[in-house]
Amino acid sequence: MIELKGINKTFRVAKRNPGFGEAVKALFKKEYTCIKALRDVSFTIGEGEMVGYIGPNGAGKSSTVKIMSGILTPDSGECVINGRVPWKERRRHAAEIGVVFGQRSQLWWDVPVIDSFELLRDIYRIKEADYKANLDRLTELLGLGELLRTPARQLSLGQRMRCEFAASLLHDPKILFLDEPTIGLDAVSKLAVRDFIRALNRERGTTVILTTHDMQDIEALTERIILIGGGRILLDGSLAGLRERHSAVRTLTVTYSGGEDVAGVKVDGLTLSESESRPGRAVFTLDTERLPVSAAISLISEKCEIRDISVSGESIDETVVSLYREFGIGV
C-alpha cells in the first residue's frame, strides 16, 4: 500500500545570465531560483496494482519516485508505504522495494554479473535457499544463462537490462519502481521486458510503478495512469477512459479497386484526407460521434470495391500529446 498526501518539494537552482561579466559577478553573488518540483502531490496505490506514472520531462516524475524510494526527503507532506515513512526508515524500507533505473546501472562494471548478485544476496540478507530459487526462476524467465558469467561491461544494453531486472528482484520486493526501464532497448528486448513485468505482477502480485515516455510500455502494462505536470497531479484514472474521452476520431484506410469517385463520398463526419490518399488507396478521418463506423464502411463500399480496410484510433502517443496540450504542459 502506497499513500502520498500533500507532498511538496522545492529545489534551489543557481541561475545566471550568459557572458563573462555575469560569470564573474556570479562568483560573488549567486542568484537562485526556487523550482517547485512537486506541489501537493497525493495519490494512493493499492497492493498488486500496476500504475503508469507519466508526464513530460521535468514534470516531477523522478522526484516522486525518489521520495517513494526514500532517497529524497520532501519539504512537507506525508508518504506512507507499507506502514513506513520511506525517508525516516530508509534501510528497513529499502529491503522491501526494488528499483530499476533505466539510465543507471547497479552491476559492478568489472566483474561477472553473478558476483554482483552474490553481493546483493549478502546486502539484503537473502537466505541461501530463497536466493537459489529466485536466481533459478529469474534466470529462466529472463534467459540469463551464460550472461551470469560475463563481466557487466561486456553485455549489450538489452542483456544488461535483463540482468538489472534480476538484480532488483533477487530479494523479492513487494514494490517495484521502474524508471524508464525500456529506454534504448530494441523491439525484441522491449517486448521481453514487458512480458516479464506482466508475469511478475500476475504471479507474484508485485506492485509496479512505472515511469516512462514510451507509451507502448504504458499501453501494454498498465490499467491506471497518473499524469503529472508542473509538479501537480493532473489526472488519475484508467487508460481506457482516457482514450475514450480523447478519441472519438478514427482513421479509415481503404484499399480499393474500381470506383473512381471514392472522393465523392461526402457525409457529415467523414472527410477524405487528400494529402494521404492516392489512386487505389483512400484515407478518411471519421468522427464516430457523428457517424458510426459501420455506416461509414457501408457508404464507402457503395462507391467502390473494398479490398482491404483498417480502422485505427488515435495512437496513444497522440492521446498523450493532446492531453499535455489540454493541461498546457510540456508542449
Next chain:
Amino acid sequence: MKKYLSFLRIRFIAGLQYRAAAWAGMATQFFWGGMTILMYRAFYKSDPASFPMSMSALSSYIWLQQAFLALFMGWYYDGEILDSVTTGSVGYELCRPCDLYAMWFIKNCAVRLSRAALRCLPILVFAALLPKPYCISLPASLPAAPLFLLSMAMGLAVVTAFSMLVYISAFYTLTTSGVRILAAAVTEFFSGAIIPIPFFPEPLQRVFCALPFASMQSTPFLIWTGHISGTEALGALAMQLIWLTALLAAGGLFMRSALRRVVVQGG
C-alpha cells in the same frame, strides 16, 4: 557484518582484474624506494650524527612505506564513489538496506587492501634480500610485531575515515578535485609520507603529533623500526584510537546532514 565482508570480497575480485597495473605499480615502488634510499645515503654519509634514526631503521621505514603504499596513500580517492555522486548513481546505493557511510568506508578499505595485498609481498621479499643497511630488517623487538599490526589496522582506518570527509563533501561541491588536491598535499606532508616525522625539528614534531595525520602511516612504521616503543608506543596507539573515533563521528554527522539535502542529479 556479512554484507560488508561481501563488499570486501567483490572489491578484491575487481581489484584482481587489473594485473598489469599491479606489476607497473610494483616496478614504480622498487624504483622509488631505491632512489629515496640513495638520496638519504648521501645525507647520511656527510654526517651520520645529525641523523635522527639509523640508516638501517630508515631503510626499513622506506621499504614498509613502499610495500604498503596502497594502504596509506593520501592522494588516492575512489573514482567510482566520486562519480556516483556526480552522476547520481548513488541513488541506487541509497535504495539498499545499508548504511551509506559504512558501505563507502568498507569499499574504500577494500580497494586499499586489495591493492596492497597484490603488491606488498614481492616488495618485502625484494627489500629483505638487499645488502645491509639498505635492506628491511625485522621488527625492533618481539612486542613491536603485534603492536605494529594493530597500529597498521588503525592507521588504515584513520586514513579511510579522513578520506570519507572528502567523499561526503562531494554532495556539496560535486567536483571534489580542489578539495582532493588540498587534502592530498596536507596528508602527505603531515603524515610523514614525504619526509619521516623524526626528521623535522623538535617543536614541529610536537605539532605533527597533535594532528590526525601522524596516526596514519607514521605510527606503525616507527613502531616497527623501534623509534617508538614501550609506553610511548601505547600512547601513540591511544592517539590513533582517539583520532579514529573523532573522524568517524565527524564523518557520520557530516553524512547525515549531506543526505538530508541530497539532490540526485539528472533524470
